[in-house]
Amino acid sequence: GAGVSQSPSNKVTEKGKDVELRCDPISGHTALYWYRQSLGQGLEFLIYFQGNSAPDKSGLPSDRFSAERTGGSVSTLTIQRTQQEDSAVYLCASSPPDRGAFFGQGTRLTVV
């Protein structure tokens, strides 16, 4: 596709359940980012992938959060044992190095 695609667009889950969020970046973009945006808050960095290098996980808020990127393309963000404070919009972006990133439309996660 022409842009960054994220799925699902909305996810409602029960507290304690695991969720998987998917990101399809723009073809050829070597960098992939996950950010989180809570209501009225700025974008909070979570994790960064660049090519085949080890990911920068410095933004992950707890060990319940993990992410992988298969074949340098699709990425999955997994949140285990979800908590209510995990409710937010999760945004994925991709870019060539040293260029502005292009964002997907986000996944709105609601933990009830």
Place this chain on the structure above:
Amino acid sequence: EDQVTQSPEALRLQEGESSSLNCSYTVSGLRGLFWYRQDPGKGPEFLFTLYSAGEEKEKERLKATLTKKESFLHITAPKPEDSATYLCAVQFSGGSYIPTFGRGTSLIVHP
């Protein structure tokens, strides 16, 4: 600590009333500065990249400028459809490519 601050937090303009949004940063070195537009319920839309002091970029009614410590997004004769949150992000030098975002300026343009 490297930081990005945007001001004002919110701005209300009348249609046609030009103004500027500010993005200031404290950095040990700048790799790049990015401006985005975000509409409610959508992901940020990329607008501009600036790399060095004195650089300017334009798109329709928007012009972004960069100095050593801040960037401005100038909006000339805005229209209601320019209403959105404008985000600034800075990529710091020193090894990390991860852009740090400001909290944004919420712009409302009244007809």
